[in-house]
Amino acid sequence: MSLRLSLAALLAVMFLPGCGNTLNPFCGSARPAPLIASLSPSTVAFTDVEQGTTLTINGSQFVSSSQVVINGKTLGATILSSQKMQIKLTTGIISAPGAINVSVLTPSGNSGDLGCTSGGKSSTLVLTVN
16 A cells, blocks of 8 residues: 555656656756856947947857847847857847846746746846947
8 A cells, every 4th residue: 555655646746737847757858947157248349239249148058949138128149059149239239338138038838838847047147338
């Protein structure tokens, strides 16, 4: 009886929504939350933005669906690898000099419906535009 009860408890934990990815076998395709480490360059002249300049975001756990968030606006980016992505900065994105908040967002996808932790938003770094 105790073996049957233990097996039932294990199965309940494995398939219980919200229990995390560790025991849920359906979470294998969950997207990782992105981590942001640095911006290159970390300071840029506004005249460079006016001409269109490339910003490289370095970090980890970037996937094809990851996007850059600049001052709250979600934008598509070019994913170069799981550690590097780029976006072209223009006056359509940055309209004036100042401190610009940059983060990375990875949408959760379908695995959230299965009780899996998936996707998320990175911490925020500041790009200085002079």
